Amino acid sequence: MKIRIASRKSALAMWQSEHIKKRLEAAGHECEIIKMSTKGDVILDTPLAKIGGKGLFTKELENALLEGRADIAVHSLKDVPTRFEAGLELACVCSRENTNDCLLSMNYTSLEGLRLGARVGTTSLRRRMQILARRPDLKVISLRGNVNSRISKLQNGVFDAIILARAGITRLGLEKLVNHISPLGTVPAMGQGALGIEIASQNSAVKEAIAFLNDEKSVIETSIERAFVDTLNGGCQAPIGISAVLSGDKVRVKAILGLVDGSEILSAEREFCAKLGSEAGVILAREFIARGAKELLERSEQMSNAMEF
Structure with missing residues:
Protein backbone atom coordinates (compact mmCIF):
# COMPACT_ATOMS: atom_id res chain seq x y z
CA MET A 1 0.00 0.00 0.00
CA LYS A 2 1.18 3.54 -0.74
CA ILE A 3 0.85 5.83 2.29
CA ARG A 4 1.14 9.60 1.94
CA ILE A 5 2.44 11.27 5.11
CA ALA A 6 1.56 14.90 5.87
CA SER A 7 4.34 16.60 7.81
CA ARG A 8 5.45 20.03 8.92
CA LYS A 9 8.73 21.20 7.37
CA SER A 10 10.65 21.77 10.61
CA ALA A 11 13.70 19.64 11.35
CA LEU A 12 12.02 17.85 14.24
CA ALA A 13 8.77 17.24 12.35
CA MET A 14 10.73 15.84 9.40
CA TRP A 15 12.72 13.56 11.71
CA GLN A 16 9.48 12.26 13.14
CA SER A 17 7.90 11.70 9.73
CA GLU A 18 11.04 10.03 8.37
CA HIS A 19 11.07 7.77 11.41
CA ILE A 20 7.49 6.65 10.75
CA LYS A 21 8.21 6.34 7.01
CA LYS A 22 11.09 3.94 7.71
CA ARG A 23 8.93 1.79 9.98
CA LEU A 24 6.15 1.64 7.40
CA GLU A 25 8.59 0.84 4.59
CA ALA A 26 10.09 -1.94 6.72
CA ALA A 27 6.58 -3.37 6.93
CA GLY A 28 6.33 -3.39 3.12
CA HIS A 29 4.52 -0.13 2.40
CA GLU A 30 5.50 2.54 -0.11
CA CYS A 31 5.59 6.00 1.47
CA GLU A 32 5.74 9.64 0.41
CA ILE A 33 6.18 12.64 2.72
CA ILE A 34 4.17 15.74 1.83
CA LYS A 35 5.73 18.83 3.44
CA MET A 36 3.48 21.62 4.70
CA SER A 37 3.65 24.86 6.67
CA THR A 38 1.24 25.45 9.54
CA LYS A 39 0.07 28.65 11.23
CA GLY A 40 2.41 27.89 14.14
CA ASP A 41 5.37 27.70 11.73
CA VAL A 42 4.57 30.89 9.81
CA ILE A 43 3.76 33.34 12.62
CA LEU A 44 7.01 33.57 14.56
CA ASP A 45 6.85 37.08 16.06
CA THR A 46 3.98 36.38 18.46
CA PRO A 47 3.82 34.04 21.49
CA LEU A 48 1.84 30.87 20.79
CA ALA A 49 -0.65 31.61 23.54
CA LYS A 50 -1.68 34.83 21.77
CA ILE A 51 -2.40 33.33 18.30
CA GLY A 52 -5.04 30.74 19.00
CA GLY A 53 -3.61 27.84 21.00
CA LYS A 54 -5.49 24.79 19.72
CA GLY A 55 -4.49 23.36 16.37
CA LEU A 56 -1.65 25.78 15.64
CA PHE A 57 0.56 22.98 14.34
CA THR A 58 -2.10 20.60 13.05
CA LYS A 59 -4.85 22.39 11.10
CA GLU A 60 -3.22 22.44 7.66
CA LEU A 61 -2.22 18.79 7.98
CA GLU A 62 -5.76 17.89 9.01
CA ASN A 63 -7.17 19.67 5.96
CA ALA A 64 -4.94 17.51 3.76
CA LEU A 65 -6.40 14.39 5.39
CA LEU A 66 -9.99 15.54 4.96
CA GLU A 67 -9.39 16.52 1.33
CA GLY A 68 -7.68 13.23 0.50
CA ARG A 69 -4.29 14.79 -0.26
CA ALA A 70 -2.63 12.74 2.50
CA ASP A 71 -3.36 9.46 4.27
CA ILE A 72 -1.78 10.08 7.66
CA ALA A 73 -0.38 13.04 9.61
CA VAL A 74 2.48 12.61 12.06
CA HIS A 75 2.37 14.97 15.06
CA SER A 76 4.16 15.57 18.32
CA LEU A 77 1.24 14.39 20.45
CA LYS A 78 1.64 17.33 22.85
CA ASP A 79 0.58 19.63 19.97
CA VAL A 80 -2.61 17.68 19.19
CA PRO A 81 -5.88 19.05 20.63
CA THR A 82 -7.92 16.64 22.73
CA ARG A 83 -10.94 16.88 20.42
CA PHE A 84 -10.93 16.24 16.69
CA GLU A 85 -12.85 17.78 13.85
CA ALA A 86 -15.60 15.52 12.48
CA GLY A 87 -14.10 12.91 10.16
CA LEU A 88 -10.71 12.73 11.88
CA GLU A 89 -9.29 10.51 14.62
CA LEU A 90 -6.11 9.59 16.45
CA ALA A 91 -5.22 6.19 15.01
CA CYS A 92 -1.92 5.45 16.75
CA VAL A 93 0.25 6.56 19.64
CA CYS A 94 3.81 5.35 19.10
CA SER A 95 6.33 4.23 21.70
CA ARG A 96 7.24 7.16 23.93
CA GLU A 97 10.59 8.88 24.31
CA ASN A 98 11.85 10.53 27.52
CA THR A 99 9.19 13.02 28.72
CA ASN A 100 11.52 15.44 30.57
CA ASP A 101 11.92 19.15 29.95
CA CYS A 102 15.58 20.20 29.90
CA LEU A 103 17.50 23.42 30.54
CA LEU A 104 20.12 24.11 27.87
CA SER A 105 22.89 26.61 28.58
CA MET A 106 26.40 27.52 27.50
CA ASN A 107 27.44 28.60 31.01
CA TYR A 108 25.06 27.22 33.65
CA THR A 109 24.49 23.65 34.78
CA SER A 110 21.08 23.98 36.44
CA LEU A 111 18.05 26.22 36.95
CA GLU A 112 19.18 26.91 40.52
CA GLY A 113 22.63 27.88 39.28
CA LEU A 114 21.43 30.60 36.89
CA ARG A 115 22.50 34.14 37.74
CA LEU A 116 19.98 36.48 39.36
CA GLY A 117 17.62 37.86 36.69
CA ALA A 118 18.90 35.48 34.01
CA ARG A 119 17.17 35.49 30.62
CA VAL A 120 15.42 32.18 29.91
CA GLY A 121 13.75 31.39 26.58
CA THR A 122 10.62 29.26 26.23
CA THR A 123 7.39 29.34 24.24
CA SER A 124 5.47 27.40 26.88
CA LEU A 125 3.22 28.94 29.54
CA ARG A 126 3.40 25.61 31.40
CA ARG A 127 7.18 25.80 31.63
CA ARG A 128 7.08 29.52 32.45
CA MET A 129 4.71 28.84 35.36
CA GLN A 130 6.83 26.08 36.85
CA ILE A 131 10.24 27.75 36.59
CA LEU A 132 8.95 31.09 37.93
CA ALA A 133 7.45 29.23 40.90
CA ARG A 134 11.00 28.11 41.70
CA ARG A 135 12.91 31.18 40.50
CA PRO A 136 10.63 34.28 40.44
CA ASP A 137 13.64 36.49 39.72
CA LEU A 138 14.17 35.05 36.24
CA LYS A 139 13.27 36.98 33.09
CA VAL A 140 11.32 34.48 30.98
CA ILE A 141 11.11 35.55 27.33
CA SER A 142 9.13 34.01 24.46
CA LEU A 143 11.39 32.01 22.15
CA ARG A 144 9.94 31.07 18.75
CA GLY A 145 11.50 29.67 15.59
CA ASN A 146 13.10 26.40 14.57
CA VAL A 147 15.46 24.54 16.85
CA ASN A 148 18.61 25.74 15.09
CA SER A 149 17.63 29.40 15.44
CA ARG A 150 16.86 28.87 19.13
CA ILE A 151 20.23 27.22 19.72
CA SER A 152 21.95 30.02 17.79
CA LYS A 153 20.41 32.66 20.08
CA LEU A 154 21.65 30.71 23.08
CA GLN A 155 25.16 30.38 21.63
CA ASN A 156 25.24 34.11 20.82
CA GLY A 157 24.34 35.10 24.38
CA VAL A 158 20.84 36.42 23.70
CA PHE A 159 19.66 33.98 26.37
CA ASP A 160 21.39 32.57 29.43
CA ALA A 161 19.37 29.38 29.00
CA ILE A 162 16.54 27.94 26.92
CA ILE A 163 14.13 25.09 27.61
CA LEU A 164 13.43 22.22 25.21
CA ALA A 165 11.92 18.75 25.49
CA ARG A 166 14.45 15.97 26.03
CA ALA A 167 12.80 13.95 23.24
CA GLY A 168 13.56 16.61 20.63
CA ILE A 169 17.13 17.04 21.90
CA THR A 170 17.74 13.31 21.52
CA ARG A 171 16.04 12.95 18.14
CA LEU A 172 18.01 15.83 16.59
CA GLY A 173 21.32 15.11 18.33
CA LEU A 174 21.57 18.56 19.89
CA GLU A 175 23.86 17.47 22.72
CA LYS A 176 26.95 18.48 20.77
CA LEU A 177 25.77 22.06 20.22
CA VAL A 178 25.57 23.26 23.83
CA ASN A 179 27.79 22.93 26.89
CA HIS A 180 25.21 21.98 29.50
CA ILE A 181 21.89 20.08 29.37
CA SER A 182 20.11 19.35 32.64
CA PRO A 183 16.66 17.89 33.42
CA LEU A 184 14.33 20.49 34.94
CA GLY A 185 12.07 18.23 36.98
CA THR A 186 9.00 20.05 35.69
CA VAL A 187 5.75 18.22 34.99
CA PRO A 188 5.58 17.75 31.20
CA ALA A 189 2.80 18.55 28.74
CA MET A 190 0.15 15.98 27.93
CA GLY A 191 1.53 13.50 25.40
CA GLN A 192 5.08 14.86 25.61
CA GLY A 193 7.65 12.51 24.07
CA ALA A 194 5.07 10.57 22.04
CA LEU A 195 4.21 10.69 18.35
CA GLY A 196 0.54 10.65 17.40
CA ILE A 197 -0.71 9.54 13.99
CA GLU A 198 -3.94 11.11 12.78
CA ILE A 199 -6.09 9.78 9.94
CA ALA A 200 -9.43 10.41 8.26
CA SER A 201 -11.94 8.19 10.07
CA GLN A 202 -13.22 6.66 6.83
CA ASN A 203 -9.76 5.41 5.86
CA SER A 204 -10.09 1.97 7.45
CA ALA A 205 -7.53 0.33 5.15
CA VAL A 206 -4.81 2.75 6.26
CA LYS A 207 -5.86 2.40 9.88
CA GLU A 208 -5.38 -1.35 9.65
CA ALA A 209 -2.04 -0.98 7.85
CA ILE A 210 -0.54 1.27 10.53
CA ALA A 211 -2.03 -0.46 13.59
CA PHE A 212 1.30 -2.13 14.40
CA LEU A 213 2.75 1.30 15.28
CA ASN A 214 0.48 1.57 18.33
CA ASP A 215 2.24 1.15 21.68
CA GLU A 216 -0.12 -0.06 24.43
CA LYS A 217 1.79 1.51 27.34
CA SER A 218 1.97 4.88 25.59
CA VAL A 219 -1.73 4.70 24.67
CA ILE A 220 -2.73 4.16 28.32
CA GLU A 221 -0.48 6.93 29.65
CA THR A 222 -1.36 9.55 27.06
CA SER A 223 -5.09 8.80 27.12
CA ILE A 224 -5.10 9.59 30.86
CA GLU A 225 -3.15 12.81 30.29
CA ARG A 226 -5.39 13.94 27.43
CA ALA A 227 -8.55 13.14 29.41
CA PHE A 228 -7.28 15.29 32.28
CA VAL A 229 -6.71 18.30 30.01
Whole structure:
Protein backbone atom coordinates (compact mmCIF):
# COMPACT_ATOMS: atom_id res chain seq x y z
CA MET A 1 0.00 0.00 0.00
CA LYS A 2 1.18 3.54 -0.74
CA ILE A 3 0.85 5.83 2.29
CA ARG A 4 1.14 9.60 1.94
CA ILE A 5 2.44 11.27 5.11
CA ALA A 6 1.56 14.90 5.87
CA SER A 7 4.34 16.60 7.81
CA ARG A 8 5.45 20.03 8.92
CA LYS A 9 8.73 21.20 7.37
CA SER A 10 10.65 21.77 10.61
CA ALA A 11 13.70 19.64 11.35
CA LEU A 12 12.02 17.85 14.24
CA ALA A 13 8.77 17.24 12.35
CA MET A 14 10.73 15.84 9.40
CA TRP A 15 12.72 13.56 11.71
CA GLN A 16 9.48 12.26 13.14
CA SER A 17 7.90 11.70 9.73
CA GLU A 18 11.04 10.03 8.37
CA HIS A 19 11.07 7.77 11.41
CA ILE A 20 7.49 6.65 10.75
CA LYS A 21 8.21 6.34 7.01
CA LYS A 22 11.09 3.94 7.71
CA ARG A 23 8.93 1.79 9.98
CA LEU A 24 6.15 1.64 7.40
CA GLU A 25 8.59 0.84 4.59
CA ALA A 26 10.09 -1.94 6.72
CA ALA A 27 6.58 -3.37 6.93
CA GLY A 28 6.33 -3.39 3.12
CA HIS A 29 4.52 -0.13 2.40
CA GLU A 30 5.50 2.54 -0.11
CA CYS A 31 5.59 6.00 1.47
CA GLU A 32 5.74 9.64 0.41
CA ILE A 33 6.18 12.64 2.72
CA ILE A 34 4.17 15.74 1.83
CA LYS A 35 5.73 18.83 3.44
CA MET A 36 3.48 21.62 4.70
CA SER A 37 3.65 24.86 6.67
CA THR A 38 1.24 25.45 9.54
CA LYS A 39 0.07 28.65 11.23
CA GLY A 40 2.41 27.89 14.14
CA ASP A 41 5.37 27.70 11.73
CA VAL A 42 4.57 30.89 9.81
CA ILE A 43 3.76 33.34 12.62
CA LEU A 44 7.01 33.57 14.56
CA ASP A 45 6.85 37.08 16.06
CA THR A 46 3.98 36.38 18.46
CA PRO A 47 3.82 34.04 21.49
CA LEU A 48 1.84 30.87 20.79
CA ALA A 49 -0.65 31.61 23.54
CA LYS A 50 -1.68 34.83 21.77
CA ILE A 51 -2.40 33.33 18.30
CA GLY A 52 -5.04 30.74 19.00
CA GLY A 53 -3.61 27.84 21.00
CA LYS A 54 -5.49 24.79 19.72
CA GLY A 55 -4.49 23.36 16.37
CA LEU A 56 -1.65 25.78 15.64
CA PHE A 57 0.56 22.98 14.34
CA THR A 58 -2.10 20.60 13.05
CA LYS A 59 -4.85 22.39 11.10
CA GLU A 60 -3.22 22.44 7.66
CA LEU A 61 -2.22 18.79 7.98
CA GLU A 62 -5.76 17.89 9.01
CA ASN A 63 -7.17 19.67 5.96
CA ALA A 64 -4.94 17.51 3.76
CA LEU A 65 -6.40 14.39 5.39
CA LEU A 66 -9.99 15.54 4.96
CA GLU A 67 -9.39 16.52 1.33
CA GLY A 68 -7.68 13.23 0.50
CA ARG A 69 -4.29 14.79 -0.26
CA ALA A 70 -2.63 12.74 2.50
CA ASP A 71 -3.36 9.46 4.27
CA ILE A 72 -1.78 10.08 7.66
CA ALA A 73 -0.38 13.04 9.61
CA VAL A 74 2.48 12.61 12.06
CA HIS A 75 2.37 14.97 15.06
CA SER A 76 4.16 15.57 18.32
CA LEU A 77 1.24 14.39 20.45
CA LYS A 78 1.64 17.33 22.85
CA ASP A 79 0.58 19.63 19.97
CA VAL A 80 -2.61 17.68 19.19
CA PRO A 81 -5.88 19.05 20.63
CA THR A 82 -7.92 16.64 22.73
CA ARG A 83 -10.94 16.88 20.42
CA PHE A 84 -10.93 16.24 16.69
CA GLU A 85 -12.85 17.78 13.85
CA ALA A 86 -15.60 15.52 12.48
CA GLY A 87 -14.10 12.91 10.16
CA LEU A 88 -10.71 12.73 11.88
CA GLU A 89 -9.29 10.51 14.62
CA LEU A 90 -6.11 9.59 16.45
CA ALA A 91 -5.22 6.19 15.01
CA CYS A 92 -1.92 5.45 16.75
CA VAL A 93 0.25 6.56 19.64
CA CYS A 94 3.81 5.35 19.10
CA SER A 95 6.33 4.23 21.70
CA ARG A 96 7.24 7.16 23.93
CA GLU A 97 10.59 8.88 24.31
CA ASN A 98 11.85 10.53 27.52
CA THR A 99 9.19 13.02 28.72
CA ASN A 100 11.52 15.44 30.57
CA ASP A 101 11.92 19.15 29.95
CA CYS A 102 15.58 20.20 29.90
CA LEU A 103 17.50 23.42 30.54
CA LEU A 104 20.12 24.11 27.87
CA SER A 105 22.89 26.61 28.58
CA MET A 106 26.40 27.52 27.50
CA ASN A 107 27.44 28.60 31.01
CA TYR A 108 25.06 27.22 33.65
CA THR A 109 24.49 23.65 34.78
CA SER A 110 21.08 23.98 36.44
CA LEU A 111 18.05 26.22 36.95
CA GLU A 112 19.18 26.91 40.52
CA GLY A 113 22.63 27.88 39.28
CA LEU A 114 21.43 30.60 36.89
CA ARG A 115 22.50 34.14 37.74
CA LEU A 116 19.98 36.48 39.36
CA GLY A 117 17.62 37.86 36.69
CA ALA A 118 18.90 35.48 34.01
CA ARG A 119 17.17 35.49 30.62
CA VAL A 120 15.42 32.18 29.91
CA GLY A 121 13.75 31.39 26.58
CA THR A 122 10.62 29.26 26.23
CA THR A 123 7.39 29.34 24.24
CA SER A 124 5.47 27.40 26.88
CA LEU A 125 3.22 28.94 29.54
CA ARG A 126 3.40 25.61 31.40
CA ARG A 127 7.18 25.80 31.63
CA ARG A 128 7.08 29.52 32.45
CA MET A 129 4.71 28.84 35.36
CA GLN A 130 6.83 26.08 36.85
CA ILE A 131 10.24 27.75 36.59
CA LEU A 132 8.95 31.09 37.93
CA ALA A 133 7.45 29.23 40.90
CA ARG A 134 11.00 28.11 41.70
CA ARG A 135 12.91 31.18 40.50
CA PRO A 136 10.63 34.28 40.44
CA ASP A 137 13.64 36.49 39.72
CA LEU A 138 14.17 35.05 36.24
CA LYS A 139 13.27 36.98 33.09
CA VAL A 140 11.32 34.48 30.98
CA ILE A 141 11.11 35.55 27.33
CA SER A 142 9.13 34.01 24.46
CA LEU A 143 11.39 32.01 22.15
CA ARG A 144 9.94 31.07 18.75
CA GLY A 145 11.50 29.67 15.59
CA ASN A 146 13.10 26.40 14.57
CA VAL A 147 15.46 24.54 16.85
CA ASN A 148 18.61 25.74 15.09
CA SER A 149 17.63 29.40 15.44
CA ARG A 150 16.86 28.87 19.13
CA ILE A 151 20.23 27.22 19.72
CA SER A 152 21.95 30.02 17.79
CA LYS A 153 20.41 32.66 20.08
CA LEU A 154 21.65 30.71 23.08
CA GLN A 155 25.16 30.38 21.63
CA ASN A 156 25.24 34.11 20.82
CA GLY A 157 24.34 35.10 24.38
CA VAL A 158 20.84 36.42 23.70
CA PHE A 159 19.66 33.98 26.37
CA ASP A 160 21.39 32.57 29.43
CA ALA A 161 19.37 29.38 29.00
CA ILE A 162 16.54 27.94 26.92
CA ILE A 163 14.13 25.09 27.61
CA LEU A 164 13.43 22.22 25.21
CA ALA A 165 11.92 18.75 25.49
CA ARG A 166 14.45 15.97 26.03
CA ALA A 167 12.80 13.95 23.24
CA GLY A 168 13.56 16.61 20.63
CA ILE A 169 17.13 17.04 21.90
CA THR A 170 17.74 13.31 21.52
CA ARG A 171 16.04 12.95 18.14
CA LEU A 172 18.01 15.83 16.59
CA GLY A 173 21.32 15.11 18.33
CA LEU A 174 21.57 18.56 19.89
CA GLU A 175 23.86 17.47 22.72
CA LYS A 176 26.95 18.48 20.77
CA LEU A 177 25.77 22.06 20.22
CA VAL A 178 25.57 23.26 23.83
CA ASN A 179 27.79 22.93 26.89
CA HIS A 180 25.21 21.98 29.50
CA ILE A 181 21.89 20.08 29.37
CA SER A 182 20.11 19.35 32.64
CA PRO A 183 16.66 17.89 33.42
CA LEU A 184 14.33 20.49 34.94
CA GLY A 185 12.07 18.23 36.98
CA THR A 186 9.00 20.05 35.69
CA VAL A 187 5.75 18.22 34.99
CA PRO A 188 5.58 17.75 31.20
CA ALA A 189 2.80 18.55 28.74
CA MET A 190 0.15 15.98 27.93
CA GLY A 191 1.53 13.50 25.40
CA GLN A 192 5.08 14.86 25.61
CA GLY A 193 7.65 12.51 24.07
CA ALA A 194 5.07 10.57 22.04
CA LEU A 195 4.21 10.69 18.35
CA GLY A 196 0.54 10.65 17.40
CA ILE A 197 -0.71 9.54 13.99
CA GLU A 198 -3.94 11.11 12.78
CA ILE A 199 -6.09 9.78 9.94
CA ALA A 200 -9.43 10.41 8.26
CA SER A 201 -11.94 8.19 10.07
CA GLN A 202 -13.22 6.66 6.83
CA ASN A 203 -9.76 5.41 5.86
CA SER A 204 -10.09 1.97 7.45
CA ALA A 205 -7.53 0.33 5.15
CA VAL A 206 -4.81 2.75 6.26
CA LYS A 207 -5.86 2.40 9.88
CA GLU A 208 -5.38 -1.35 9.65
CA ALA A 209 -2.04 -0.98 7.85
CA ILE A 210 -0.54 1.27 10.53
CA ALA A 211 -2.03 -0.46 13.59
CA PHE A 212 1.30 -2.13 14.40
CA LEU A 213 2.75 1.30 15.28
CA ASN A 214 0.48 1.57 18.33
CA ASP A 215 2.24 1.15 21.68
CA GLU A 216 -0.12 -0.06 24.43
CA LYS A 217 1.79 1.51 27.34
CA SER A 218 1.97 4.88 25.59
CA VAL A 219 -1.73 4.70 24.67
CA ILE A 220 -2.73 4.16 28.32
CA GLU A 221 -0.48 6.93 29.65
CA THR A 222 -1.36 9.55 27.06
CA SER A 223 -5.09 8.80 27.12
CA ILE A 224 -5.10 9.59 30.86
CA GLU A 225 -3.15 12.81 30.29
CA ARG A 226 -5.39 13.94 27.43
CA ALA A 227 -8.55 13.14 29.41
CA PHE A 228 -7.28 15.29 32.28
CA VAL A 229 -6.71 18.30 30.01
CA ASP A 230 -9.95 17.72 28.10
CA THR A 231 -12.03 17.61 31.30
CA LEU A 232 -10.50 20.93 32.35
CA ASN A 233 -11.17 22.28 28.85
CA GLY A 234 -7.53 23.35 28.72
CA GLY A 235 -5.94 23.83 25.31
CA CYS A 236 -2.46 22.79 24.17
CA GLN A 237 -1.09 26.17 25.29
CA ALA A 238 -2.71 26.30 28.76
CA PRO A 239 -0.35 26.24 31.78
CA ILE A 240 -1.14 22.60 32.60
CA GLY A 241 1.38 19.85 33.27
CA ILE A 242 0.29 16.21 33.43
CA SER A 243 2.32 13.00 33.56
CA ALA A 244 1.02 9.43 33.74
CA VAL A 245 3.53 6.60 34.19
CA LEU A 246 2.35 3.00 33.90
CA SER A 247 4.05 0.33 36.01
CA GLY A 248 2.48 -3.11 36.12
CA ASP A 249 -1.21 -2.75 36.89
CA LYS A 250 -0.81 0.71 38.44
CA VAL A 251 -0.38 4.15 36.94
CA ARG A 252 1.14 7.08 38.78
CA VAL A 253 -0.31 10.44 37.72
CA LYS A 254 1.22 13.80 38.56
CA ALA A 255 -0.47 17.06 37.60
CA ILE A 256 0.07 20.79 38.02
CA LEU A 257 -1.61 24.00 36.83
CA GLY A 258 -1.72 27.63 37.89
CA LEU A 259 -1.05 31.26 37.08
CA VAL A 260 1.54 31.88 34.37
CA ASP A 261 3.72 33.90 36.75
CA GLY A 262 4.00 30.92 39.12
CA SER A 263 2.49 32.83 42.04
CA GLU A 264 -0.44 30.46 42.56
CA ILE A 265 -0.39 26.74 41.77
CA LEU A 266 -2.49 23.61 42.25
CA SER A 267 -0.76 20.23 42.13
CA ALA A 268 -1.37 16.62 43.05
CA GLU A 269 0.07 13.14 42.63
CA ARG A 270 -2.13 10.04 42.68
CA GLU A 271 -1.93 6.32 41.95
CA PHE A 272 -4.73 4.63 39.99
CA CYS A 273 -5.54 1.14 38.79
CA ALA A 274 -4.43 0.95 35.15
CA LYS A 275 -7.75 -0.68 34.21
CA LEU A 276 -9.43 2.69 34.72
CA GLY A 277 -7.70 3.97 31.60
CA SER A 278 -8.62 7.51 30.61
CA GLU A 279 -11.17 7.67 33.46
CA ALA A 280 -8.23 8.18 35.82
CA GLY A 281 -7.55 11.50 34.12
CA VAL A 282 -11.20 12.50 34.43
CA ILE A 283 -11.26 11.65 38.14
CA LEU A 284 -8.14 13.69 38.86
CA ALA A 285 -9.39 16.62 36.78
CA ARG A 286 -12.67 16.68 38.71
CA GLU A 287 -10.67 16.82 41.93
CA PHE A 288 -8.79 19.83 40.56
CA ILE A 289 -12.05 21.48 39.47
CA ALA A 290 -13.40 21.08 43.01
CA ARG A 291 -10.27 22.91 44.21
CA GLY A 292 -10.94 25.86 41.87
CA ALA A 293 -8.90 24.85 38.83
CA LYS A 294 -11.19 26.33 36.18
CA GLU A 295 -11.29 29.71 37.89
CA LEU A 296 -7.52 29.64 38.26
CA LEU A 297 -7.05 28.84 34.57
CA GLU A 298 -9.39 31.70 33.62
CA ARG A 299 -7.32 34.10 35.70
CA SER A 300 -4.17 32.71 34.14
CA GLU A 301 -5.54 33.31 30.64
CA GLN A 302 -6.40 36.91 31.54
CA MET A 303 -2.91 37.37 32.95
CA SER A 304 -1.18 35.92 29.87
CA ASN A 305 -3.29 38.07 27.53
CA ALA A 306 -2.14 41.17 29.41
CA MET A 307 1.52 40.19 29.57
CA GLU A 308 4.34 41.38 27.36
CA PHE A 309 6.52 38.39 26.54
